[in-house]
Amino acid sequence: MISFESDYIAGAHPKVIERLTETNLESHSGYGSDKYCESAKEKIKKAIGMDDAEVEFLVGGTQTNAVVISTMLQDHQGVIAAKTGHVSAHEAGAIEYTGHKVLELPGYEGKIHGDDLISFIENFYGDESHDHMVFPGMVYISFPTEYGTLYSRTELEEISRICHKYNMPLFIDGARLGYGLMCRQNDLTISDIAKLCDVFYIGGTKVGALCGEAVVFTKNNKPAHFLTSVKKRGALLAKGRLLGVQFDALFTDDLYFEIGRYAMDMAERLKEIFSAHGVEFFIESPTNQQFVVLSNNQIEKLRKDFAFSFWEKKDEDHTVVRFVTSWSTKSEELDALDRVLDVLFN
Numbered sequence: 001m002i003s004f005e006s007d008y009i010a011g012a013h014p015k016v017i018e019r020l021t022e023t024n025l026e027s028h029s030g031y032g033s034d035k036y037c038e039s040a041k042e043k044i045k046k047a048i049g050m051d052d053a054e055v056e057f058l059v060g061g062t063q064t065n066a067v068v069i070s071t072m073l074q075d076h077q078g079v080i081a082a083k084t085g086h087v088s089a090h091e092a093g094a095i096e097y098t099g100h101k102v103l104e105l106p107g108y109e110g111k112i113h114g115d116d117l118i119s120f121i122e123n124f125y126g127d128e129s130h131d132h133m134v135f136p137g138m139v140y141i142s143f144p145t146e147y148g149t150l151y152s153r154t155e156l157e158e159i160s161r162i163c164h165k166y167n168m169p170l171f172i173d174g175a176r177l178g179y180g181l182m183c184r185q186n187d188l189t190i191s192d193i194a195k196l197c198d199v200f201y202i203g204g205t206k207v208g209a210l211c212g213e214a215v216v217f218t219k220n221n222k223p224a225h226f227l228t229s230v231k232k233r234g235a236l237l238a239k240g241r242l243l244g245v246q247f248d249a250l251f252t253d254d255l256y257f258e259i260g261r262y263a264m265d266m267a268e269r270l271k272e273i274f275s276a277h278g279v280e281f282f283i284e285s286p287t288n289q290q291f292v293v294l295s296n297n298q299i300e301k302l303r304k305d306f307a308f309s310f311w312e313k314k315d316e317d318h319t320v321v322r323f324v325t326s327w328s329t330k331s332e333e334l335d336a337l338d339r340v341l342d343v344l345f346n
Helices: 014-022 035-048 061-072 114-126 153-165 177-181 190-196 226-232 241-250 255-276 296-302 331-344
Strands: 054-058 077-082 102-105 135-142 170-173 199-203 213-217 289-295 309-313 318-324
Touching: 014 241, 035 054, 035 190, 035 213, 035 241, 054 061, 054 226, 054 241, 061 135, 061 170, 061 199, 061 213, 061 226, 102 114, 114 135, 114 153, 135 153, 153 170, 153 190, 177 190, 177 199, 177 255, 190 199, 241 255, 255 289, 255 331, 289 296, 296 318, 296 331
Parallel strands: 077 102, 077 135, 135 170, 170 199
Antiparallel strands: 054 213, 199 213, 289 318, 309 318
């Protein structure tokens, strides 16, 4: 079985595994107070061009979203997100479980629009009963979005301006940040991301690590006693050095960006294969997540040899499915898909 199901189906990039093996028998203090975590933090700060940024390592994306949002919001506030945003649709109510409501905006191919954001905020404060409502306290977006799309520099600058005008932090979910940054259509650098938001995270789980995300606070705004809050929420890893070693490896010799570039090369080839066989694209995604429309019969036949994800029903006879490339995708796997599609569509 060849899998295009997601970008975390394999273990970790060989260079990450190599460093974990090399350091395995070393003894270090726990909870992130080790030399590898410190080294990784310095490398990340150098990569984003912010010496005064504050970096913390958490174990996974859901924990990161829940911890960051709940520690940065006051108890009367909620977080604004696209209806299709990860915290809205695929976090099993993790944000609401912390006592904070997700305030949904329309999503346009996964993205929110500045006009909708302004309207939401102005309508809220224009309501004389707003003291009886959940206050908008933060804006959450993903880069790339859940549909594989990207915010342009202009779009992100607009959202950033609105957030700062209304004194709301902008939080960027970077679970797939490495793939978005290396996308051919992207016009943002990791330094741009850092400057335009108040907090973001660099995804490791989906971009070459076994697990782990690096949270970056960019405005001297890390919540007080953050480590304590992370532990209180069950997201602190005792063997914190495991996260430090991995991110230290990912940010050595530009490995993180090399991984992203490779996955994007594989994604471009995947798109070419689909196009060559006349497969209908559900959305024009420029990144490593590709959404295509297949008949239910075609899906049944493909699933004999390939794994991919259900996305949504298009109609009674057709379904939208997702194929994803990553650092672990092999050219031979794409060749095999090409051959099977050749039979399926001819």
